[in-house]
Amino acid sequence: MSSTIVSLPDQSTARIPKTNFITKENGILSWLLTGDHKRIAILYLISITFFFFIGGALAGLIRLELLTPQSDLMATDTYNKVFTMHGVVMIFLFLVPSVPATLGNFLIPIMIGAKDLALPKVNLLSWYLYIIGGILVLYTMISGGVDTGWTFTTPLSTHYVNTNVLSTGLAVFIAGFSSIFTGLNFIVTIHKMRAPGMTWFRMPLFVWAHYAASILMVLGTPVLAIAIVLVALERTIGIGVFDPTKGGDPLLFQHLFWFYSHPAVYIMILPGMGVISEVISTFSRKRVFGYTAVAFSSVAIAVFGFFVWEHHMFIMGVSSYSMLVFSLLTMLVAVPSAIKIFNWTFTLYKGSITFETPMLYAFGFMGLFTIGGLTGVFLGTSGTDIHLTETYFIVAHFHFVMVGGMLMAFLSGIHFWWPKITGRMYPEKISQLAALVTFIGFNFTFFPQFILGVLGMPRRYAAYPPEFQILNVFSTAGATILGVGYLLPILYLTWSLKYGEIAGNNPWQATGLEWQIQSPPLTENFIELPVMDHDAYDYEWLERQKEKEVTSVG
Amino acid sequence: MDHISPVFWQFLVKWMTDFALFPPEASKIAPQMDALFFFMVLVSLIGLTIVILLVTSFSILYSKKRHPIAVQIEGSTLLEATWTIIPLGLFLIMFVWGALIYFRVYTPPANAMNIYVVGKQWMWKAEHPGGQHEINSLHVPTGRAVQLTLISQDVFHSFSIPAFRIKREAIPGRYTTVWFEPTTPGTYHLFCTQYCGTSHSAMIGDIVVMTPEDFKKWQQESTSGMSLAQNGERLFSSLSCNACHNGRPDSRGPSLANVYGSKLTLTSGQSATADEAYLRESILNPSEHVTQGYAPIMPTYQGQINEDGVIALVEYIKNLSSNYRVEQTLNTTGLLPEGEGTPAAVKQQPAGKTPAGQGTVKQ
Numbered sequence: 001m002s003s004t005i006v007s008l009p010d011q012s013t014a015r016i017p018k019t020n021f022i023t024k025e026n027g028i029l030s031w032l033l034t035g036d037h038k039r040i041a042i043l044y045l046i047s048i049t050f051f052f053f054i055g056g057a058l059a060g061l062i063r064l065e066l067l068t069p070q071s072d073l074m075a076t077d078t079y080n081k082v083f084t085m086h087g088v089v090m091i092f093l094f095l096v097p098s099v100p101a102t103l104g105n106f107l108i109p110i111m112i113g114a115k116d117l118a119l120p121k122v123n124l125l126s127w128y129l130y131i132i133g134g135i136l137v138l139y140t141m142i143s144g145g146v147d148t149g150w151t152f153t154t155p156l157s158t159h160y161v162n163t164n165v166l167s168t169g170l171a172v173f174i175a176g177f178s179s180i181f182t183g184l185n186f187i188v189t190i191h192k193m194r195a196p197g198m199t200w201f202r203m204p205l206f207v208w209a210h211y212a213a214s215i216l217m218v219l220g221t222p223v224l225a226i227a228i229v230l231v232a233l234e235r236t237i238g239i240g241v242f243d244p245t246k247g248g249d250p251l252l253f254q255h256l257f258w259f260y261s262h263p264a265v266y267i268m269i270l271p272g273m274g275v276i277s278e279v280i281s282t283f284s285r286k287r288v289f290g291y292t293a294v295a296f297s298s299v300a301i302a303v304f305g306f307f308v309w310e311h312h313m314f315i316m317g318v319s320s321y322s323m324l325v326f327s328l329l330t331m332l333v334a335v336p337s338a339i340k341i342f343n344w345t346f347t348l349y350k351g352s353i354t355f356e357t358p359m360l361y362a363f364g365f366m367g368l369f370t371i372g373g374l375t376g377v378f379l380g381t382s383g384t385d386i387h388l389t390e391t392y393f394i395v396a397h398f399h400f401v402m403v404g405g406m407l408m409a410f411l412s413g414i415h416f417w418w419p420k421i422t423g424r425m426y427p428e429k430i431s432q433l434a435a436l437v438t439f440i441g442f443n444f445t446f447f448p449q450f451i452l453g454v455l456g457m458p459r460r461y462a463a464y465p466p467e468f469q470i471l472n473v474f475s476t477a478g479a480t481i482l483g484v485g486y487l488l489p490i491l492y493l494t495w496s497l498k499y500g501e502i503a504g505n506n507p508w509q510a511t512g513l514e515w516q517i518q519s520p521p522l523t524e525n526f527i528e529l530p531v532m533d534h535d536a537y538d539y540e541w542l543e544r545q546k547e548k549e550v551t552s553v554g
Numbered sequence: 555m556d557h558i559s560p561v562f563w564q565f566l567v568k569w570m571t572d573f574a575l576f577p578p579e580a581s582k583i584a585p586q587m588d589a590l591f592f593f594m595v596l597v598s599l600i601g602l603t604i605v606i607l608l609v610t611s612f613s614i615l616y617s618k619k620r621h622p623i624a625v626q627i628e629g630s631t632l633l634e635a636t637w638t639i640i641p642l643g644l645f646l647i648m649f650v651w652g653a654l655i656y657f658r659v660y661t662p663p664a665n666a667m668n669i670y671v672v673g674k675q676w677m678w679k680a681e682h683p684g685g686q687h688e689i690n691s692l693h694v695p696t697g698r699a700v701q702l703t704l705i706s707q708d709v710f711h712s713f714s715i716p717a718f719r720i721k722r723e724a725i726p727g728r729y730t731t732v733w734f735e736p737t738t739p740g741t742y743h744l745f746c747t748q749y750c751g752t753s754h755s756a757m758i759g760d761i762v763v764m765t766p767e768d769f770k771k772w773q774q775e776s777t778s779g780m781s782l783a784q785n786g787e788r789l790f791s792s793l794s795c796n797a798c799h800n801g802r803p804d805s806r807g808p809s810l811a812n813v814y815g816s817k818l819t820l821t822s823g824q825s826a827t828a829d830e831a832y833l834r835e836s837i838l839n840p841s842e843h844v845t846q847g848y849a850p851i852m853p854t855y856q857g858q859i860n861e862d863g864v865i866a867l868v869e870y871i872k873n874l875s876s877n878y879r880v881e882q883t884l885n886t887t888g889l890l891p892e893g894e895g896t897p898a899a900v901k902q903q904p905a906g907k908t909p910a911g912q913g914t915v916k917q
């Protein structure tokens with residue numbers, strides 16, 4: 001018995017199907033004016049990869065500066081701009097759109113048996129908005145940067161810095177609409193365009209996770225837009241909403257900002273969780289353990305996620321009684337994440353597990369996300385939050401969740417669906433190596449930061465006391481390894497576009513509807529309207545299908 | 555050792571000699587917070603170990619080689635309930651334990667010694683009631699509860715002492731408080747942990763914890779000769795506050811003697827307690843805080859005095875128990891120099907001779 005489930009067509013005879021969504025039309029305009037959700041997903045994939053490498057280069061600069069205790073590589077102002085741009089680029093231009101706008105865009109219509117998203121033109125518009133936001137961010141960077149931190153804290157952002165707050169604010173505002181449109185499109189599509197027989201509880205968990213994230217995008221992002229408009233008005237005409245000398249309240253900004261930005265964390269992580277559900281099920285050949293529990297835990301995260309924002313402000317003189325409420329709700333939102341982790345673990349139980357690259361990334365996700373989630377509880381607990389907040393502990397915590405969690409899930413998903421998107425396999429061995437390098441590099445980079453945080457090293461410091469140097473050196477060394485881990489996939493995935501093995505329809509023997517059609521898919525996705533007559537992750541149904549094919553061919 | 559690069563060698567030596575993993579515990583709350591911290595570390599480690607063990611052993615036991623055919627399992631309500639209830643229970647323990655510590659950190663005891671701290675880009679200025687001023691350092695005695703009343707002159711700052719496990723945001727336009735009881739003499743880090751602009755990482759300082767005897771000596775050596783309240787008294791007359799707030803029967807402003815801590819009824823009909831925040835607000839934004847029976851004639855002092863000045867005034871009013879001195883200074887207003895914050899320039903003319911019990915200053 002072999003230790004892989006990969007089943008590829010005979011390479012000597014196999015061909016990529018002549019008609020597919022890539023070859024359907026030619027020319028740059030056919031891409032820039034397309035309404036096809038798959039092409040828009042590819043546009044997004046290229047653009048977010050571009051911004052990921054810009055954000056990554058900025059992260060590299062941060063780690064280089066922190067190699068020594070003094071602020072010697074750059075002036076403190078430059079350092080402040082670098083970490084601000086790193087945050088803005090990574091959060092608004094990479095993490096928020098990463099899985100939903102690429103994999104979600106590509107897969108959600110196919111997974112529910114639809115031809116496209118409900119509003120294809122709005123989908124294209126959302127990509128253009130994203131690009132305008134991105135160009136504005138690049139403009140900001142070239143014209144001198146901004147140094148407010150990605151949190152735009154007032155009154156620093158409104159009265160005390162002379163940098164490009166307005167262009168950055170506008171960029172975030174516009175990129176925010178791109179994410180609102182994506183969310184809206186998903187909600188409408190999932191409600192109205194499911195194929196016959198595709199009931200809510202037959203949908204893949206990937207779709208459930210995106211549905212929950214979409215609700216957060218649509219309800220949360222407008223509040224961020226309001227907060228940014230108020231900052232702009234305060235900065236330009238001094239309306240005084242956040243200015244105590246005019247009777248305003250500087251804390252109000254943080255309430256508005258975190259009302260979006262805490263749910264935004266779940267916007268970023270929920271789609272990643274969706275990827276993990278698909279991958280774990282496929283590579284253990286088993287239905288996801290406790291399907292309904294996992295589906296509802298996504299919804300629970302979305303609902304509770306809206307009512308925990310004040311835990312970012314426990315030390316800021318908020319009422320102690322409201323602290324009690326928000327701390328308690330934060331504990332509640334931690335539970336659904338624990339439920340997911342245990343359900344994925346028990347999906348492995350009595351499965352038939354293989355260890356292809358997507359699965360390795362998924363294992364990485366489970367380990368790192370567990371650490372990221374548990375350290376979140378340290379910050380949700382009001383007592384320990386006093387000591388740990390605003391230090392490197394918080395930096396490490398959200399990098400474990402966002403990079404260790406979301407980026408691992410993104411890479412897992414990209415490898416998993418790469419054969420579907422491109423029709424070709426990625427090279428397996430070097431990909432497994434990249435997954436391992438990423439995991440090791442990640443822990444090396446961010447684990448020392450937990451210790452730094454406990455020691456009290458504040459975040460956003462260009463210079464620090466010399467006794468913190470050793471741990472910072474470790475962290476920078478780890479970042480170098482991590483950098484290699486991220487460069488490898490871009491190289492070998494590009495290589496595989498031309499030289500990868502032909503994948504065939506269903507290289508993983510997976511059950512999702514997307515695997516029952518050709519790779520890359522047709523523009524219309526399906527030749528005939530699919531009818532869903534089985535549950536998601538029904539591997540016995542898949543076996544029966546295969547037998548049928550064999551008998552009919554025989 | 556020639557083949558080892560000197561930089562690497564230096565790094566190794568440093569690693570062996572100067573490597574901290576856990577901050578010192580130098581306040582009464584620190585061991586309590588650490589107990590909770592280690593409880594959480596323990597729970598996290600157990601949780602993480604369970605996940606890793608399960609994933610690893612399932613991966614070995616049920617790899618395709620050993621277990622070629624998967625057994626389909628729908629789920630298990632019992633297991634779902636287990637991993638919902640146990641984490642929830644543990645998180646709730648942490649929530650309650652954490653909240654107890656939170657309330658302890660932010661509820662100062664009544665007998666705490668109060669020090670005002672003003673944060674501004676990019677320094678910390680501490681004002682002791684005895685008139686000692688410090689910049690980017692804070693001297694405190696062991697065995698005594700010390701309360702900090704923080705405010706920011708400009709943007710958000712955050713006053714963090716890792717060795718005490720305390721941290722409090724300094725917010726523009728609002729007093730916040732935190733307290734601690736130092737236990738171990740020594741010098742500890744003071745950090746600004748809220749990003750505040752260009753020199754955020756230079757907004758650091760030293761917390762010097764001294765034995766009570768050393769602290770007394772330090773207090774005597776570093777006093778500016780005028781207590782904070784005396785400083786406030788000088789401001790009170792130089793800003794002509796005493797022209798109205800003099801306690802005379804026909805005065806245009808309410809008497810301020812013993813006003814601190816009292817309940818006031820405002821013209822709006824609302825009632826308010828005259829705490830530090832109220833006193834500050836009624837100096838800077840008087841039209842919103844008119845006591846019943848008085849006309850809204852007081853001008854705002856917004857922009858005329860900085861937060862240090864307001865603190866001096868607040869401290870003065872807090873300690874004012876009769877109008878005797880207010881009446882005295884009323885006659886000497888013209889003689890006092892302008893400006894504030896430079897107490898060294900002022901001879902302590904009226905202050906030094908204050909008879910005890912005449913209602914100026916508690917040291």
